[in-house]
Each structure stands twice: as structure tokens, then as C-alpha cells.
Amino acid sequence: MASITKRGKTWYVRFSKRVQQWNPEKQGMVSILKQKSKGGFKTKAEAQQFGIKMEAESLSGVDVTKNPEFAEYYRNWYTTYKFPSLSPSTKNRYKIDYKFIKGYFNTTKIKNISRDQYQSFITNFAKDHAIVTVRKLNTSIKACLSYAIDDGLLVRSFANHAAISGNENKERHVDYLNLQEIKQLVTSCEESLSPTYVSKYLIIAAIYTGARLGELSALQWSDVDFKNKTISITKSWNQDRRDMRKPKTKSSIRIIPVNSQLLDLLKQLKVNQSSFVFGKAITKLPPTSNGVNRVLRLLLNKNNMNRKNFHFHSLRHSHVAFLLSEGVDIYAISKRLGHADIGVTLKTYAYLLDEFKAKQDKVIVNALAKL
Known part of the structure; x- marks a missing residue:
């Protein structure tokens, strides 16, 4: 539930929700209070709108109390789920992709990235890379975001339907013997x-x-x-x-x-x-x-x-x-x-x-x- 209060000249929203979570030490389910707050709203209506949005996302299964940095979530995803079965060269590709993501989005939170922002990122990346490289990066990010949805961080992927392009001058022709x-x-x-x-x-x-x-x-x-x-x-x-x-x-x-x-x-x-x-x-x-x-x-x-x-x-x-x-x-x-x-x-x-x-x-x- 979202509560709205006024602090000085701005409005403040706090979302609270109790969830059942497994406790390994107690070997049983325990009740955990999760909270998310945000202030600085100029009007009460703006604060109420934000509170309704959080409640709606919570009902759809999203954990509104968590909003990690996208770049760090991506790095944690590939080191946890991908690295154990990857070759050294593929591991290196994920590390390079992370640098591009970090360089563009910096500390931007995963929930704060829109489809337009992601498209701008892909378009910018495509200026200096072959289309096959752009396609691989987009595929990796989409896989990562599917985990984010399962983790309750997102309702849908902001990478869906992204337009993929590439720099023709960066295309590598296959080398062969006559x-x-x-x-x-x-x-x-x-x-x-x-x-x-x-x-x-x-x-x-x-x-x-x-x-x-x-x-x-x-x-x-x-x-x-x-x-x-x-x-x-x-x-x-x-x-x-x-x-x-x-x-x-x-x-x-x-x-x-x-x-x-x-x-x-x-x-x-x-x-x-x-x-x-x-x-x-x-x-x-x-x-x-x-x-x-x-x-x-x-x-x-x-x-x-x-x-x-x-x-x-x-x-x-x-x-x-x-x-x-x-x-x-x-x-x-x-x-x-x-x-x-x-x-x-x-x-x-x-x-x-x-x-x-x-x-x-x-x-x-x-x-x-x-x-």
C-alpha cells in the first residue's frame, strides 16, 4: 500500500508491502516488510499517480522495492548464469558488452530505461559495429531482461522490437583459400x-x-x-x-x-x-x-x-x-x-x-x- 504525506512544499510517497520469505537459519518462512519511498513531487496528484503505479506493478508481480543499476545487473547476470559454460573468448565478449552498457547508461536504474532510450543506445552502438555484433549484443540483453522479469524487476522487456542496424564498413568478410x-x-x-x-x-x-x-x-x-x-x-x-x-x-x-x-x-x-x-x-x-x-x-x-x-x-x-x-x-x-x-x-x-x-x-x- 502507498501512503502519501506532505513534507514542506513537496509530496512524499512510501510504498509498503509484507512478503513471506524463506529463512535458511530458521528453516521456515518469515514475514519481511519491504518498503520503497520517493519524494520531491510538486503536487499531491503527481504523488498519488506514482503511488498507483507502484501498487499496479506490485499486483502484476513486480518487486517495486528493488531497482538495481542496469549495467551491474547485466554483469551479475552473465557472471552467475552464463560464465560457467562459456569459452574464454565468449566470456571476453560479455565483458566488452558490459563496458559499452556501463559507458552509455552509467548508473541508470533498470526500471528507469524506456524503449526509446534503449533504441538510442542500440543505434549509437551500431554506428561503429557490424550488424552481427549489434545483433549479438541485443540478443544477450534480451536474455538478461527475461531474467529481470522473472526476478520481478520488470513487467516487460524494453529491448523488445528494437530496430537492429550496423556499420557496413565494419563487416568482416569470411577469409578462405582458393x-x-x-x-x-x-x-x-x-x-x-x-x-x-x-x-x-x-x-x-x-x-x-x-x-x-x-x-x-x-x-x-x-x-x-x-x-x-x-x-x-x-x-x-x-x-x-x-x-x-x-x-x-x-x-x-x-x-x-x-x-x-x-x-x-x-x-x-x-x-x-x-x-x-x-x-x-x-x-x-x-x-x-x-x-x-x-x-x-x-x-x-x-x-x-x-x-x-x-x-x-x-x-x-x-x-x-x-x-x-x-x-x-x-x-x-x-x-x-x-x-x-x-x-x-x-x-x-x-x-x-x-x-x-x-x-x-x-x-x-x-x-x-x-x-
């Missing part, structure tokens, strides 16, 4: 191939399958069907944390047809006597991402391929570029990559699709000529 470079890299790996050094096998496997490093590292011998020439992607391994998890998404669980050349190379790794296909002879575990990328950079430098930002995941892009150049249907590529839908593939590889558009235009024109 056909000649792919052949050169594979040849370079095979020239010095030894089961003792499994990183080169991983590099070849990525070129032939387009699978992610975690997916390949997780492969057990039971996942390789030598008879039907397929590998099953059902899990993901992180060697840095040494834990096995489900793949990135449900759609990432898939069966990939592979060529005989790759399967013949994989058979060589059985001498390492590890349950992991790419397990090393000594540790019986796959190499770390740093270890694999170090070998990849050495091979690129050896073959005079100066690619500053090229890394293991770029081999996945190279796989897609090759398939597109060979006229493979984008839907088939999407399924092979384990994308949730073809829209994800189109967004990720829009730059590559534009490059091969001219070739496809000729195919279309030649097809129309047959009418």
Missing part, C-alpha cells in the same frame, strides 16, 4: 604427415568436411563409418577446458559423407591407440586450438600464403567456397555445415555468394536459352 591454395595446403600436410602430429590430420579433415574444430576433436572411432563413408557429428570437445558437450545447436548433429582419401588418412591414426580419432599418442587427447592454429600458420607461411586473420575456422569457409565454385546447391551446403536453416548460411556466406553470382548468372542465361 582451389589452388587448398590443394597446396593439403599437399604440404601430406608431405610431412605422421600420426605423432595429429594437427595436420585435423587440418585435412576440416578441408574435406567443413566441420568445426570442436566437432572434429570430439570424434570417436565409433563415429566413423568406413563402410558407408560417413562421419557422425554428435558432440563437441574443448581441449582447453577438457570437456565434452553437445554440438553448437541441435541442427549441428548430422552425418557427413566423406571421401575415401580422408578415411584412408584417418586409419593411420589408429596407431595412437586413443578413443579419440585425433587423440595424440602420448596424452590420448586431441591437441589444443592454439596448437592446431600454430601448425596451420606454419604451413601457410611455408607456402607463402600471407593471411593475417586466417585460422582453423577459415578452413570451414574454404570448404564452402570450394563447394560453391563447384556449383553445389546452397541447401545441401547448409545441411552439411549443420546450420539451423538456410538463412543462416545465406547470411554467413553472403559475400561468397556475391562472388559466385556471375558464374550462376551464366548458368541461368544458358538454361533460359533452352526454352
Whole structure:
């Protein structure tokens, strides 16, 4: 209930509510008085309006006595609920996002942010960031606000229906190798191939399958069907944390047809006597991402391929570029990559699709000529 009193020339509102709360020490429910007050209203009507608003929010399940700073609530949310299952790189992204939120909203309380204010924040952030970065930040904030609603801090999310944009100059095109470079890299790996050094096998496997490093590292011998020439992607391994998890998404669980050349190379790794296909002879575990990328950079430098930002995941892009150049249907590529839908593939590889558009235009024109 809200009580209204006059203090000097202004009006003062105090909202009081008793709630039942579990007390661990007493091992029982206890009655707690929660209060929220605000003064400085010029008229009694203004104070009454504020009191009615608090009572209405309280009836809808909102805890009107709490109103934490948005930036600090966001930080507490991701450190509590997200960090335990995140990779170091993703943790760093949340920390960077927090800095932007703190820098813009400063000490603004979570209940005091309107949809217009949030839209201004997103629009301002988009001026210097690619649209994919803006979209990730917005998605994280929306997830955070859903917790705020469950905590009784908000009735609805102020991030709903925000217009997402981005700076085209900040877009990063996927880096990939052309056909000649792919052949050169594979040849370079095979020239010095030894089961003792499994990183080169991983590099070849990525070129032939387009699978992610975690997916390949997780492969057990039971996942390789030598008879039907397929590998099953059902899990993901992180060697840095040494834990096995489900793949990135449900759609990432898939069966990939592979060529005989790759399967013949994989058979060589059985001498390492590890349950992991790419397990090393000594540790019986796959190499770390740093270890694999170090070998990849050495091979690129050896073959005079100066690619500053090229890394293991770029081999996945190279796989897609090759398939597109060979006229493979984008839907088939999407399924092979384990994308949730073809829209994800189109967004990720829009730059590559534009490059091969001219070739496809000729195919279309030649097809129309047959009418």
C-alpha cells in the first residue's frame, strides 16, 4: 500500500508491502516488510499517480522495492548464469558488452530505461559495429531482461522490437583459400604427415568436411563409418577446458559423407591407440586450438600464403567456397555445415555468394536459352 504525506512544499510517497520469505537459519518462512519511498513531487496528484503505479506493478508481480543499476545487473547476470559454460573468448565478449552498457547508461536504474532510450543506445552502438555484433549484443540483453522479469524487476522487456542496424564498413568478410591454395595446403600436410602430429590430420579433415574444430576433436572411432563413408557429428570437445558437450545447436548433429582419401588418412591414426580419432599418442587427447592454429600458420607461411586473420575456422569457409565454385546447391551446403536453416548460411556466406553470382548468372542465361 502507498501512503502519501506532505513534507514542506513537496509530496512524499512510501510504498509498503509484507512478503513471506524463506529463512535458511530458521528453516521456515518469515514475514519481511519491504518498503520503497520517493519524494520531491510538486503536487499531491503527481504523488498519488506514482503511488498507483507502484501498487499496479506490485499486483502484476513486480518487486517495486528493488531497482538495481542496469549495467551491474547485466554483469551479475552473465557472471552467475552464463560464465560457467562459456569459452574464454565468449566470456571476453560479455565483458566488452558490459563496458559499452556501463559507458552509455552509467548508473541508470533498470526500471528507469524506456524503449526509446534503449533504441538510442542500440543505434549509437551500431554506428561503429557490424550488424552481427549489434545483433549479438541485443540478443544477450534480451536474455538478461527475461531474467529481470522473472526476478520481478520488470513487467516487460524494453529491448523488445528494437530496430537492429550496423556499420557496413565494419563487416568482416569470411577469409578462405582458393582451389589452388587448398590443394597446396593439403599437399604440404601430406608431405610431412605422421600420426605423432595429429594437427595436420585435423587440418585435412576440416578441408574435406567443413566441420568445426570442436566437432572434429570430439570424434570417436565409433563415429566413423568406413563402410558407408560417413562421419557422425554428435558432440563437441574443448581441449582447453577438457570437456565434452553437445554440438553448437541441435541442427549441428548430422552425418557427413566423406571421401575415401580422408578415411584412408584417418586409419593411420589408429596407431595412437586413443578413443579419440585425433587423440595424440602420448596424452590420448586431441591437441589444443592454439596448437592446431600454430601448425596451420606454419604451413601457410611455408607456402607463402600471407593471411593475417586466417585460422582453423577459415578452413570451414574454404570448404564452402570450394563447394560453391563447384556449383553445389546452397541447401545441401547448409545441411552439411549443420546450420539451423538456410538463412543462416545465406547470411554467413553472403559475400561468397556475391562472388559466385556471375558464374550462376551464366548458368541461368544458358538454361533460359533452352526454352
